[in-house]
Amino acid sequence: MxxxxxxxxxxxxxxxxxxxxxxxxxxxxxxxxxxxxxxxxxxxxxxxxxxxxxxxxxxxxxxxxxxxxxxxxxxxxxxxxxxxxxxxxxxxxxxxxxxxxxxxxxxxxxxxxxxxxxxxxxxxxxxxxxxxxxxxxxxxxxxxxxxxxxxxxxxxxxxxxxTLFNLRERVLIVGAGSAGVSLVQEMQTNPQLGFYPVAFIDDNPEKLNAHIRGIPVVGDRHQIPDVVKSLQIQKVIIAMPTVAGRVIREIVDICKVTGIHTSTLPGIHEILNGRVRLDSIRDVRIEDLLRREPVQTEIERVSGFLKGKKVLITGAGGSIGSELCRQIFQCCPAEMMLVGHGENSVFNIQQELEQLVQSIKNDGKAQEHIPRLSEFIADIRCYERLKHAFAKFQPDVIFHAAAHKHVPLMELNPPEAITNNVIGTKNLLELAQQYDVKNFVMISTDKAVNPTNVMGASKRVAEMLVLKAARDSGKPYVAVRFGNVLGSRGSVVPTFKKQIAAGGPVTVTHPDIRRYFMTIPEAVQLVLQATVVAHGGEVLMLNMGEPVKIVDLAKELIHLSGYEVNKDIEIVFTGLRPGEKLFEELFITGEEYELTEHEKLLLVKNASRIIPNNLDISVEALLKAAVRNDVNTILFLLEQLVPGYTAKYLQNKVVESAAKNITIVAQQNVKILAKVEPSSV
Incomplete structure (x- = not known):
């Protein structure tokens, strides 16, 4: 038988x-x-x-x-x-x-x-x-x-x-909401992808023992270790894109006990079209652990504002600029000009957007909703090159994200901070007014608030230029401040990751140093929201939540990488760097803050009324000093222009020469004005 x-x-x-x-x-x-x-x-x-x-x-x-x-x-x-x-x-x-x-x-x-x-x-x-x-x-x-x-x-x-059963991973889905159900549906529809959904975990007691698409809800997050063991789970997927980082941290800590690989869906800010897919699943990142409660942005209002317009983005290849490009693309502008100095980074975002264009065409959507893309390689310090871009493109809206932002590097190279952050912004503003650009949004930083470094001071001067242009033109030109952005170039996160990959140590400047953090998509969504909230001549500030200790950030990254702090990877404190603060500030003395219609945006309503009278003259002097690589004069001028800033390397012997330089520039400007408008001088 x-x-x-x-x-x-x-x-x-x-x-x-x-x-x-x-x-x-x-x-x-x-x-x-x-x-x-x-x-x-x-x-x-x-x-x-x-x-x-x-x-x-x-x-x-x-x-x-x-x-x-x-x-x-x-x-x-x-x-x-x-x-x-x-x-x-x-x-x-x-x-x-x-x-x-x-x-x-x-x-x-x-x-x-x-x-x-x-x-x-x-x-x-x-x-x-x-x-x-x-x-x-x-x-x-x-x-x-x-x-x-x-x-x-x-x-x-x-x-x-x-046929595929033995090749599929047994998956536990944490979160029996719409995102989790969508994942299970795709796993069941496409078993060749290699996932076998076994059960749900959800903290809602009303869902306990319920069956969703044939999959049982077997308990809450605290029961994950028992469920993993009893159901022979091989992979845990956190399908909760709208919860705060605190919840993700708790679940990740629980999953560590099981030794099972844990993945997650990205935060809702990263899912631009709101569609959850299996290819969205990725390893848990530090952004997931620190993300905040999702902010309800008025997408329809922003889309209505940008739809059909010509939008120019500077610094388009950077971390903030490229995310601006992605989200602006979704708003269906008529044209997008991607301006950047680094050809490789501009090429990368251009290729990414072209793929989106192709996918829209393949889906058979209306062609009129596809923005026309153009790339323009230029240094914003080169006025004539920028002028050619404006003449060719005739933009309606400018998002200015190009900037030098590395604090220690700019502290060692003040002329670069001035020429790029100040003069570059000045060039854009002059051309924006010349070509009747309706809206101008500059990306600023919390380091412009009571700055202790050249980078922050240069961005504060750039803010002043934007506010003055708004006051002079009557147009809605604004600056938007926010803090550190997780994963952006210059963020501590990439540096920590490299140090961990090399076996350590991870270097932190001070055990008490704290910074405000946001994810790139969230920051950009709020920047876009600022365009429809502001009226012009204002500084808007993003509500950054609570500051995070950098040493805690380092510990989380070490844990996410599968190591133990000070056992596998050591943390070493190196001391504060030049121009670095222990705590970033959000408010400038004399600025008046009020809430906007959006809960995460604050408005500095009197920003345009606290601009120095000699701004143009001082900026002209800054330019001349930068061209001569005259660091001491740059530091002196920044100290005079930006309240609260003290140049640490200023030498007393150059104060007199710097003052003379300002006088010479002022006399030159008076002569020029006399030739143009003699009655007003």
Missing amino acids: NFFLKISRPFMQNLMNILLDQLLKLRNRHFLIFDIVVFLMTPLLALLLLFNGHLVLEQHIPDLVKDTILFLIVKLSVFWSFGFYKRYWRYASIEEVTYIVMLVTATVVIETVLFNIIQYIPYVGIDTLPQTLPYIDGLLSCIFIGGLRFSVRVVERTYQGH
Whole structure:
């Protein structure tokens, strides 16, 4: 007997595989033949049901033949007219169920009308048949044709599930909300992707023991270790894109105990189109652990503002600039000009956006919603090159994200901070006014608040230039301040990751140093929101939440990398760097803050009224000092321009020469003004 089973089992398995394979090869021409057979049988079956299984009397046969031919013609005509035989049934879903029911209902209505009409036609009538025959016939037709077609889908899933079962990872989904359910649906629909959803974890007690798409909710987050062990889980996926980082941290800590690999969906800010997909799953990042409660941005209002406009983005290849490009693209502007100095970074974001363009075309969406893209390699310090871009593009809106932002490097290279952050901004503002640009948004930093370094002071001067341009032109030109952005260039996160990859140590300047952090997508969404909140001549400040200790950030990154702090990877404190603060500040003395209509945006309502009277003269002097690489004069001028800033390397002996330099520049400006407007001097 065992010998027989041993021989027959492979044979039966091969036979089953052949039958399944043949069923999966069924096409619409095969379904048409099957439908004709069904339509020829269902009137007889319906009559048998109505007669409780008794034999159909000889007197009913002529009318039954007439009825069968009539019903066959009606069904095939309706099904063919509505493209029923052009459907691809391997991916049948609830939409196809509805479609079948609607078509069968239509045939029943037509058949009933014709059935009643023909009864009164002499020599043709089918008065020996029951009036309910069309309804029973329609019900049977729906069951048979729908059953066969959906059996293809069921067989395919069963077949794939059987053949791939041993290759699929047993997955525990944390979060039984819409995101988690979407993931399970995709896993079930595409088993070849290698995921086998076993159970849900959810903290909502109302969902406990419920079954969602056949998957049970087995407990809350605290039961993860027991569930992993009892259900032999191989992978945990956190499907909670809207929760705060605190919750993610707790779940990750619990999962560490199990030793099972943990992945997550990105935060809702990173899912631009709101669609959750399996390819969105990634390893847990520091951004997930520090993300805050999601902010409800008025996407429709921002999209309405940018739709159909020409938008120019400077620093388009940078971390902030490239994310601006992605999110602005979703708002359907007419054109986007990507301006940047680094050709490789501009090329990368251009390629990414081109792929989006291609995917939109492939989806058959309206072509008018696809922004036209152009790239422009330029240094914003080069006025004539920028002028060519403005003349060619004629922008409506400018997002200015180009800047030098490395604090220690700018402390060692003040001329670069001035030429890029100050003069570059000045060039853009002059051209924006010359070419009648309607909106200008500059990305600023919290380091511009009571700055202790050259970078922060240079950004504060750039803010002043924006505010002055807004005051002079009456246009909605604004600056938006926010703190450190996780994952951006210059952030501590990439540095820590490299140090961990090298085996350590991880260097932190001071055990008490704290910084405000945001994720890139969240920061950019709030920048876009600022465009529709501000009226012009203002500084907007993003609500950064609570500051984070850098040493805690380092510890989290070490843990995420699979190491233990001071056992596998050591943390070393190196001391504060030049120009570095222990705590970043958010408020400048004399600025008046008020809430906006958006909870995460603060407005400095009197920002344009605290601009120095000699701003233009001082900026001109800064430019000349930068061209001469005169560091001491730069530091002195910044100290005079920016309240609260003290230049640490200022030498007293150059103060007098710097003052003379300002006088010379002032005299030159007076002479120029005298030639243009002698009556006003």
